[in-house]
Amino acid sequence: MTAARVGVFGLLGSGNLGNDGSLEAVLAYLRAEHPEAVVDALCGGPEYVSARFGIPATRLHWYRGEYRTASRAGAIAGKGLGKLVDAFRTAAWVRRHDVVIVPGMGVLEATLPLRPWGFPYALFLLCASGRLFGTRVALVSVGADAIGDRPTRALVRWSARLATYRSYRDTLSRDAMRAMGVDTARDEVYPDLAFALPTPSERATPGLVCVGVMDFHGGNDDRARAEEIHRRYVDGATAFVRALVREGRPVRLLTGDACDATVVAAILHAVDSPLVTAAETASLADLMEETGAADTVVATRYHNLICALKAGTPTLALSYAAKSDALMARMGLDAYRHPAREVDADRLLEQFRALEKRSAELRRTLAERNLVAGRRLEQQFAALTTALFPTAGHAHTRQEAS
Structure with a gap:
């Protein structure tokens, strides 16, 4: 053995x-x-x-x-x-x-x-x-x-x-x-595995809004419209950030993949304000730190959403797939979704303000849902042990071919 x-x-x-x-x-x-x-x-x-x-x-x-x-x-x-x-x-x-x-x-x-x-x-x-x-x-x-x-x-x-x-x-x-x-x-x-990661310590930056962006061109069935979808997404996200800056809100741009840097650069160039900065994140822990410090998060990438929700921050999804809709519903924020394929900055700003009005209530909801997610993942890991390690952690290893 x-x-x-x-x-x-x-x-x-x-x-x-x-x-x-x-x-x-x-x-x-x-x-x-x-x-x-x-x-x-x-x-x-x-x-x-x-x-x-x-x-x-x-x-x-x-x-x-x-x-x-x-x-x-x-x-x-x-x-x-x-x-x-x-x-x-x-x-x-x-x-x-x-x-x-x-x-x-x-x-x-x-x-x-x-x-x-x-x-x-x-x-x-x-x-x-x-x-x-x-x-x-x-x-x-x-x-x-x-x-x-x-x-x-x-x-x-x-x-x-x-x-x-x-x-x-x-x-x-x-x-x-x-x-x-x-x-x-x-x-x-079971919940996404990221819900099993440690939650960062709380730190707040009053008024901060984190905006998670994505190099979004649509899905597998959108190839013919990919550039149009991308342009509308970037233009809408830029207009939303510009509206926040007009109100004096500091904005922190987040990514989830190396390719997203081009969208960050486009927004920084278009808005051109010291209130808009870009976070340097190398892990989901970094993303949780960033989102945990914010008053509110608006994000596109699935794991940007998860990090914000796990950090307990009221979040609005720029949803590009049904998985984002399902996640928001499970965490009690089903009403706060906006289509990534057709970003309407004015409508998005209305939804954002409605979200902020319920901030305290939604933070309590997220705390409860995160406890449930953590317990479910503990059950998942126990099930994995039973299925994959049937001899309680000691399995016979087949000999490697010489």
Whole structure:
């Protein structure tokens, strides 16, 4: 009997703070409940994951240009060869583990532009390899949504079917997988893993409004209108920030992914006021610190919303997907949503003022809902131990091929 070998898998370390926050929560669980486990990662940014989280990490894709548009013959050939090489690389990595955990993330959805041969293919390779070699693969508090594109839909459906354990971060996700032909009778719904992270200490900046922005171009089905959607979003967000500045309110711009910096720069340039500043955040803990210091938050990215809600700050969602609507409803702020695809600065300002009038009441509601979320995630981690570590933390590790 030796220590269990546990792998974590996903677009981790690639600049998305929400994905890395989900990994942080799972690693905290493993270190607390299974400290003997030997953990490593197959991920998007292995250098970052190793440096920040202290675990060995391997690059998810053999071809380094996987997520760049391929227009030349050499790049297209490289991508094609990479798909074949990744099948063998993924299988070899999975075979070395007893358990592989996919921590949170929207791995079963296509609410943002997505190609089937990108991450959906990588996830399918993972789950198929797990079934082939008897490695338990767990999709933990993941997001899902109905997918129209047939190849993507098929890969996502088969990935879910082949996984050993599935749980979802909202009922919407479970219903979507059921509609796509997955038997979800034994699947549970738990809060997003970020709700398991520590809540920062309180510090207040009177009058501060945090505005979380996103390099938003619509979803998978909006490709024909992507630039129009992006322009309307940036123009609306800029007009809203400008209106706050006219009222003398300090504004702090937040991001959730490295690509969002272009929107921050556009707003800073257009508004050109010392009242508007940009936060430098490297983790969800940083985002919680920022949102916890604010009177009110208006945000787009899903994990910007989660950080604000967990910090207990009244929040208005610039909603771009049903997952944001479901989150706001679960936390008692269903009335405070505005469509990211059609930002109307005047209407948004009205909703913002209505939110601020109920600030004290909503802070009490958020405190209660956060306690419930924390207890549910404790139950999730107990269920994970039962499903993935059946010998109470000591699993037989298969020998690595020499």
